[in-house]
Amino acid sequence: MSELVLKNGIVYDPINNVNGEKMDILVKDGKIVEKLNGNAKTIDCSGKIVMPGGIEIHSHMAGGKVNGGRLFQPEDHVRFAMPKTKVTRSGTGFSTPTTFLTGYLYSKMGYTTGMTAAMPPLMARHTHEELKDIPMIDKGAYCLTDGNWFIMKYLKNGEIEKCAAYVSWLLKATKGYVVKITNPCGTEAWGWGKNCRSLDDPAPYFDITPRELVKGLVEVNEILKLPHSVHLHANNCGRLGNFVTTLETFKVPNGTKPAAKRQIMHATHIQFHSYGGDTWHNFESKADEIAKAVNSNKNIVIDTGTVTLDHTTTMTADGPLEYYLQSLTHLKWMNRNVEMETSPGITPFIYSRKMPTASIQWAIGLELSLLIKDPWQVLMTTDHPNAGPFIRYPRIIAWLMSRKYREETASKVHKVIYDRSTIDGIDREYSFYDIAIVTRAGEAKALGLSDRKGHLGVGADADIAVYDINPSEIDPSRDYKEIEKKFSSAAYTIKDGEILVKNGEIVQTRYGRTLWVNSKVDGELEKEVMKDIEYNFKRYYSVNLANYPVREEVLTRSTEVTRSASV
Amino acid sequence: MMTDVILVPKVQHKISLEAEVIKPDEFAGKTIEEIKELPVYFGNTVQKLGDFFEVSGSAEENAENLRIVVEGDVSRVKRIGEGMTTGEILVKGDVDMYLGARMKGGRIVVEGSVDSFAGQQMRGGEIEIKGNAKDYLGGSYRGDWRGMRGGRIIVEGNAGKEVAEFMRGGEIIIKGNCDSFAGVHMKKGLVIIEGSVAERVGAEMVGGSIIVLGEMANLLPSFKIGEVVEGLKIDGREFPGKFRKYIGDFAEGPSVKGVIYKRL
Amino acid sequence: MATITDVICPFCGTLCDDIEVVVNGSKIESARHACKIGNSKFLSINDIPRPIKPLIRENGASREASIDEAIAKAAEILSNSKRALLFGWSSTSCEATAVGIEIAEEIGGLIDGTTTVCHGPTVMAVQYVGLPSVTLGEIKNRADLVIYWGANPMHAHPRHLSRYSIFPRGYFRERGQQDRELIVVDVRKTDTAKIANHFIQVEFGKDYELLSALRMIVNGGELEEEEVAGVPKEKIIELADKMMNCQFGILFFGMGLTMSPGKHRNIDNAISLVKNLNRHTKFSIMPMRGHWNVTGFGEVMTWQTGYPFAVDFSRGYARYNPGETSANDVLQREEVDAVLVVASDPVAHFPRKSVAHLARVPMITIAPHHSLTTELSEIFIPSSMVGIEEEGTAYRMDTVPLFTRKVIDPPQGVLSDVEILKRILEKIREMR
Numbered sequence A: 001m002s003e004l005v006l007k008n009g010i011v012y013d014p015i016n017n018v019n020g021e022k023m024d025i026l027v028k029d030g031k032i033v034e035k036l037n038g039n040a041k042t043i044d045c046s047g048k049i050v051m052p053g054g055i056e057i058h059s060h061m062a063g064g065k066v067n068g069g070r071l072f073q074p075e076d077h078v079r080f081a082m083p084k085t086k087v088t089r090s091g092t093g094f095s096t097p098t099t100f101l102t103g104y105l106y107s108k109m110g111y112t113t114g115m116t117a118a119m120p121p122l123m124a125r126h127t128h129e130e131l132k133d134i135p136m137i138d139k140g141a142y143c144l145t146d147g148n149w150f151i152m153k154y155l156k157n158g159e160i161e162k163c164a165a166y167v168s169w170l171l172k173a174t175k176g177y178v179v180k181i182t183n184p185c186g187t188e189a190w191g192w193g194k195n196c197r198s199l200d201d202p203a204p205y206f207d208i209t210p211r212e213l214v215k216g217l218v219e220v221n222e223i224l225k226l227p228h229s230v231h232l233h234a235n236n237c238g239r240l241g242n243f244v245t246t247l248e249t250f251k252v253p254n255g256t257k258p259a260a261k262r263q264i265m266h267a268t269h270i271q272f273h274s275y276g277g278d279t280w281h282n283f284e285s286k287a288d289e290i291a292k293a294v295n296s297n298k299n300i301v302i303d304t305g306t307v308t309l310d311h312t313t314t315m316t317a318d319g320p321l322e323y324y325l326q327s328l329t330h331l332k333w334m335n336r337n338v339e340m341e342t343s344p345g346i347t348p349f350i351y352s353r354k355m356p357t358a359s360i361q362w363a364i365g366l367e368l369s370l371l372i373k374d375p376w377q378v379l380m381t382t383d384h385p386n387a388g389p390f391i392r393y394p395r396i397i398a399w400l401m402s403r404k405y406r407e408e409t410a411s412k413v414h415k416v417i418y419d420r421s422t423i424d425g426i427d428r429e430y431s432f433y434d435i436a437i438v439t440r441a442g443e444a445k446a447l448g449l450s451d452r453k454g455h456l457g458v459g460a461d462a463d464i465a466v467y468d469i470n471p472s473e474i475d476p477s478r479d480y481k482e483i484e485k486k487f488s489s490a491a492y493t494i495k496d497g498e499i500l501v502k503n504g505e506i507v508q509t510r511y512g513r514t515l516w517v518n519s520k521v522d523g524e525l526e527k528e529v530m531k532d533i534e535y536n537f538k539r540y541y542s543v544n545l546a547n548y549p550v551r552e553e554v555l556t557r558s559t560e561v562t563r564s565a566s567v
Numbered sequence B: 001m002m003t004d005v006i007l008v009p010k011v012q013h014k015i016s017l018e019a020e021v022i023k024p025d026e027f028a029g030k031t032i033e034e035i036k037e038l039p040v041y042f043g044n045t046v047q048k049l050g051d052f053f054e055v056s057g058s059a060e061e062n063a064e065n066l067r068i069v070v071e072g073d074v075s076r077v078k079r080i081g082e083g084m085t086t087g088e089i090l091v092k093g094d095v096d097m098y099l100g101a102r103m104k105g106g107r108i109v110v111e112g113s114v115d116s117f118a119g120q121q122m123r124g125g126e127i128e129i130k131g132n133a134k135d136y137l138g139g140s141y142r143g144d145w146r147g148m149r150g151g152r153i154i155v156e157g158n159a160g161k162e163v164a165e166f167m168r169g170g171e172i173i174i175k176g177n178c179d180s181f182a183g184v185h186m187k188k189g190l191v192i193i194e195g196s197v198a199e200r201v202g203a204e205m206v207g208g209s210i211i212v213l214g215e216m217a218n219l220l221p222s223f224k225i226g227e228v229v230e231g232l233k234i235d236g237r238e239f240p241g242k243f244r245k246y247i248g249d250f251a252e253g254p255s256v257k258g259v260i261y262k263r264l
Numbered sequence C: 001m002a003t004i005t006d007v008i009c010p011f012c013g014t015l016c017d018d019i020e021v022v023v024n025g026s027k028i029e030s031a032r033h034a035c036k037i038g039n040s041k042f043l044s045i046n047d048i049p050r051p052i053k054p055l056i057r058e059n060g061a062s063r064e065a066s067i068d069e070a071i072a073k074a075a076e077i078l079s080n081s082k083r084a085l086l087f088g089w090s091s092t093s094c095e096a097t098a099v100g101i102e103i104a105e106e107i108g109g110l111i112d113g114t115t116t117v118c119h120g121p122t123v124m125a126v127q128y129v130g131l132p133s134v135t136l137g138e139i140k141n142r143a144d145l146v147i148y149w150g151a152n153p154m155h156a157h158p159r160h161l162s163r164y165s166i167f168p169r170g171y172f173r174e175r176g177q178q179d180r181e182l183i184v185v186d187v188r189k190t191d192t193a194k195i196a197n198h199f200i201q202v203e204f205g206k207d208y209e210l211l212s213a214l215r216m217i218v219n220g221g222e223l224e225e226e227e228v229a230g231v232p233k234e235k236i237i238e239l240a241d242k243m244m245n246c247q248f249g250i251l252f253f254g255m256g257l258t259m260s261p262g263k264h265r266n267i268d269n270a271i272s273l274v275k276n277l278n279r280h281t282k283f284s285i286m287p288m289r290g291h292w293n294v295t296g297f298g299e300v301m302t303w304q305t306g307y308p309f310a311v312d313f314s315r316g317y318a319r320y321n322p323g324e325t326s327a328n329d330v331l332q333r334e335e336v337d338a339v340l341v342v343a344s345d346p347v348a349h350f351p352r353k354s355v356a357h358l359a360r361v362p363m364i365t366i367a368p369h370h371s372l373t374t375e376l377s378e379i380f381i382p383s384s385m386v387g388i389e390e391e392g393t394a395y396r397m398d399t400v401p402l403f404t405r406k407v408i409d410p411p412q413g414v415l416s417d418v419e420i421l422k423r424i425l426e427k428i429r430e431m432r
């Protein structure tokens, strides 16, 4: 049996309140254990950081839209290529890496779990086919519910229980892990080339407002007792002056209690939602306002969507946003309204250091991380690839750990940031403990995965990252380049007790689990809702109901998380 | 003083050799033996430059003063001069695809003809082709909206389709005739066609200038007919005679600034 | 007798998923709901004789061989090649394509699909300007203006009109056809044109000009010419008006546009027109993909290699440039030294110069039936029919994924594309 001792590492395990203690981590049969029998393989971790494996909470890494981004950007794929080796497949792509490459690149950084952020239900099979080809990490998919006709109708009619039963069915049918809402109601409006520009701007014909939809889905999510809260990409993403909408959105769940020990709402890529100004000339950061709101609301968790100043790709189910972006850049534009469900779009984007807007956007992402006091509430993402590719995580870590590095970058971007953001005045520097929270422990907790992931306590999955950094010897504030380098290439990435990466090189490939929620509701209620589903499929979908659900066989190591609803 | 390295092809092959190492930047400072060892790609194999060429002469320290002379037909050798920044290449025969692609400086002279994608996304330097050029001369890579950005290409013979595709700067001169879609998606830069040009010249252009001295096939309906000008002066060059100005391509929108001058 | 419902028709890109197949022992009796061509595809499994044993051609004569021998020989040819071409894929499953990609990567060869000779230009155009599109159900529920340009679905995609575009009742189009307008643009009055509300006859090879004129109008310009591409000015303005003033428009285009002079630039211009129309209303565009899984081939290629077709693995990773790495280009330059064909018949469809080279090099073909290509092949390995005798993933023309069903067993001893390819890959790996 595979047994492993990680000896004398300096361990950061925030879920278990371990902050830089020298200790051994014991592994047996893919789990962390208390005791071993003897002849275990020993890895000397002295002078090295040991953390739980990284967890990606929001990344567009698989599915139709991601593949659309790959397909229409050969120029992104000539930018970066990795030839096949004895153990790995080949791959290409800088901001839209191919599937195999995606798994390898996460693994090289010490990541062991990743969630793909937006799965249109009708396209679920596609998302899972790609996840099947992403090696190295455990994974899951967020099921889009924003422009869903069933949901809008049930909520409009006040049929919250039926709505819950439908969502329960939808999660099972698509093998989804999370209720994802992107531009609530706006994605239905986009069916007519329109958008919803405020929380009270209703979807045409369905006559339900984003406020009602979000509130309803929050309730549904808690009725179903799902592991994660609703995962919301709020209205007015990327728009001038949108911080007002964001602040209002944070209040929508007020009054609903979380069914588990976690947030009531996960608000994603808030960098894109913290904008002030009413023209691009007075565009400014409102990160401070947003941070204030989060600091006074323990029920909200956000992720940042930090801009990395790269030439990248924007892709989201927020179709109207993508249309708007391409009308600014005049670059190519892909759109894919999905019948009765949602409306993804894609367009390339260059965050140029010379541009005032991009520079302020860069500042905002970091401001959020630094102004929000509790790291458990501000998780690190780039909304890959929207604000930048995930391979830039080590750079963001270095920015967070070093004021000097931020100053150095600030001196190279547009000077407008000194006036229209507060980034220059912030002294705070993250500790390794903070980093461990915003890149793994916080994610595990927010996702309701902390029983098995995001920590190194006994019983946890043996998903471990070791970095060749000696905290007692390095000054991250000064040696930020070193920090960036070391987090880019893990000394070891251990997945389920197997060494997959050694010294930044992949030594073994494996396929991880696919996590999905097996949501259980009352049988009678489910039957009733099935009638509605059958009726609507016959009339309005372009596929037969029988051909809609994703078969479990397509999932690698299908792992269901069962949750019984209160209805 | 220029010193020469001479390459003489020694084998015939159908499969194209990929030899982006053939450029002064790579050769400079190397011994002839070292140059022979440089990797070239042949089908799914990696081989040595010396397996395909007799190599002689000497490589100066300095790439600037280095000239590579290819004596013979390399119509199955791709990527010669790709990404070169300085020095010279003289090819005394035909050349395969991607000649001088992404070139930044220096000079390439081809006595024969070149295949497609010559000068792709070029940024500087000069390419002179005595024969003909195939398609996408000075064009872009698939999906990329940033084609040639600088430098100059001169073709003594004819050029194929989509010359100057997505051009963003620099200059292309075609002394012979030019096939369809010359200057497609052009935004900046200058294309001079001394012979005649086939249909759809300037298609979807939003800026830049195309000068046609010979015949021009029917212009697209989305161009507007402008005034007649007497003697042209563009980028410091003068063209005598009367020219009809056309503006377009209004398919792209109302504020386009692409110009075609056709000599009357 | 057994009836299997919700079967997906493995014939055209419409990928109808409502077929009811009646199976009687080893025969298919009928395929209800399928159109004529779909039906005949299902019934073709009854064709006798069906090739069962692999054939190997030596010194001009062909002989039956065991599957092991055929696979070993195929692996040897591929393994020894310097620049092999793996071609076909549009009529097999995504799972088969995935193994094909792995073989191409393993041997440093090229992999290309039939896309290269149908909608390759579309893909190239999408790479320049994008693709504002929708799923087919959106069209059924919302579209009030449907345009087919250079496409004749009445023949090539018979149920396209009735399932998705013109005839069905949709959520916002309760009266079906009466709530919609159909416009056909083509070089001749096709059967689809005959049922259209408006037919616009475009001069052959002048689609690009007509598109440019339309875009100019849509973008606020004034058309100076009295006639473009054989269409009078008033008619062009009328068409532009209809497009700008509909509530939800869709432009379907076919090979009449992709393969006429201008090729990818025709599509570039058509997509750009649709982009421009979105300033006025909701408008989308969709290629009428032909073979049932030609879309799926592109999807798998893209997520595994980064490029949708014409991929060259000679350097151990994928590279792409149609015109260089595409099947016909490498064939006509006589670069290819071995060919593997899967579920396709290039000998029947490729230009003469390409076929001449196919005849020169060792060719291995995996297909359910005899064809001109199997006739020219050194090795022919019969395979089962995906979507009828094997299940597998396919993507509809609007990129909706569907899992095709197995309704009947393949003839004894006949393996699936996936199995054959996997065994070839395994053998190749053994040889290295």
Ligand code: SF4
Pocket (backbone or CB within 6 Å): C009, C010, C011, C012, C013, C014, C015, C016, C033, C034, C035, C036, C037, C038, C039, C157, C158, C159, C160
């Ligand atoms: S339209 Fe196409 S997919 Fe549908 S039944 Fe006919 S051939 Fe089959």
Ligand SMILES: [Zn+2]
Pocket (backbone or CB within 6 Å): A058, A060, A117, A233, A268, A269, A316, A383, A386
């Ligand atoms: Zn996102």
